[in-house]
Every structure is written in structure tokens, then in C-alpha cells.
Amino acid sequence: MSANSADRLPLLDVVLVKAGRTKIRYTGELLTDDGTRLAVRAAWAGSGVRDFGFVRFEPGDVFTEYYWRDRWYAIKEVRSATGALKGWYCDITRPAVRSGPELVVEDLDLDLWRSADGLDVRRLDEDEFAESGLAETDPEAARAALAALDELESLARGGDFTALLA
Template sequence: MSANSADRPGQLEVVLVKAGRTKIRYGAELLGDDGTRIVVRAPWAGDTVRDFGFVRFEQGDVFTEYYWRDRWYAVKEVRDAEGTVKGWYCDITRPATLSGTELIVEDLDLDLWRSADGRDVLRLDEDEFAESGLPETDPAAAAAAVAALDELETLARGGGFDALLA
């Protein structure tokens, strides 16, 4: 997506930051902002297929993304081109900030996957998180990130996940 897409009404640029650098930037349609939670929709922003083994992100996929200003995670519902839910990919992040038309999200390496049927709930990238150095450089942020991952896993396994996105 071009940087100009945020110039259209109802459009934002999602800016995903990792280790102090912009990892990806893409245009998204603003679906809602209640002052705490921001919801956007965007097509898969990758140039190629990304196969995780448990899910493939590919051209035609559509993400409905939920970001919070007061929570340490983002939840992304993934649907294929026909509209079938593949599942939910959850990023552990610092609380999101909205600056003008830029939605800025700092990725903290930890992730969670919940399959469409809810049977598979996978904690991801815990090794990357450990290697990131965050537990040593910012122990409070690291503790908040781990607590957020634990909370999401509990919601994903215990049925509270759908209420989170309602």
C-alpha cells in the first residue's frame, strides 16, 4: 500500500515497529475506534506467501485487526479470499498509539495462534523473545508481555476469546 492511502477518509497506516525499526507499513480501513480499541481491516500485506506450517498467509487473505491502547497485544482475524476464517494471529505488543493517521504498534516477539475451530492454540516465538534482550533491558515490559501472552492463551482456550472481539 502506498503511504498516501492514509490520506483518504477512514484510512490509516499501520506501522509495525520491531527493535526500534519499522518492520512493515501498510494501509488499512478504519472500522472503529472507541477510544480504547481500534479496529481496522487490511489485505495481507506480504509480497509472498508466508507458510507457518499451521497456517498460510497469502494474497487474497483479509485481516480484521484489533488493537488496544491499554493492552499489550493485538488480535488479527484472518480470512481467506472466500471469507472463511482461518484463525486468529495474536501479536504481543506494547499498547498501540494513534498519531494522526498512523497506528503505531511495537512488536515484542511473542505471538499466539488460535485456529478457526479453537482446537489449536499455539504459543509462538518464545525463543525470539528470550533472545531479544527485553527481559534484561526492560524487565517491566517483559513481564507485561509474558502476562499478556498468558492472558490471551487463557482466553483462547477458555472461551473468552470471542467476547474480547465482540
């Protein structure tokens, strides 16, 4: 075993599930797990560039992702390959579940973006959420998802958003 291998962070497979199917699976480095919140660092796992118009995710981008076992969202800090902060992409999810080397997160379609300067805060995919039928099939989860989006938006617009990540 080399000296450097002792310095490596443990790996964790992140599995993002949507509508009962695996949307994406990728491996990241587990930075912390305090029993409630986990932090994972991973390279952009998408293929090629994803241009949202207000931000581009591209090869070389690094995501530091925060997941909670007791909250209905995940926050992903996005940095370019040079380390420049692009902003935070927030997924509304069911609370994360870790089982050994795997972290499973169920995406509930709602998202929030906050730019690095905090001036651009936008709710995303509310139409997809409405079309998902969650309000009919699981009204309690739908209410929790909308409450989580409202909470994140409030924090992103003027609350102590970055305190969530400290």
C-alpha cells in the same frame, strides 16, 4: 465527489515496529476507534505466501485487526479471499499509539495462534523473545508481555476469546 466516496471508510497507516525499526507499514480501513480499542481491515500486506505449517497467509487474505491502547496485544482475525475463517494471529505488543492517520504498534516478539475451530492454540516465538534481551533491558515490559501472552492463551483455550472482538 461521487456517492460512493461518502461510503468509504477512513484510511489508517499501520506501522509495525520491532527492535526500534519499522518492520512493515501498510494501509487499512479504520472500522472503529472507541478511544481504547481500534479495529482496522487490511489485505495481507506480505509479499507472496507465508506458510507457518499450521496456517498460510497469502494474497487475497483479509485481516480484521484489533488494537488496544491499554493492553499489551493485538489480535488479527484472518480470513481467506473467499471469506473462510482461518483463525486468529495474536501479536504481543506494547499498547498501540495513534497519531492522526498513523497507528504505531511495537512488536515484542511473542505471538499466539488460535485456529478457527479453537482446537489448535499455540504459543510462538518464545525463543525470539528470550533472545531479544527485553527481560534485561526493560524487565517491566517483559513481565507485561508474558502476562499478556498467558492471558490470551487462557482465553483462547477456554475463556471467552471472541468477546474481546465484539
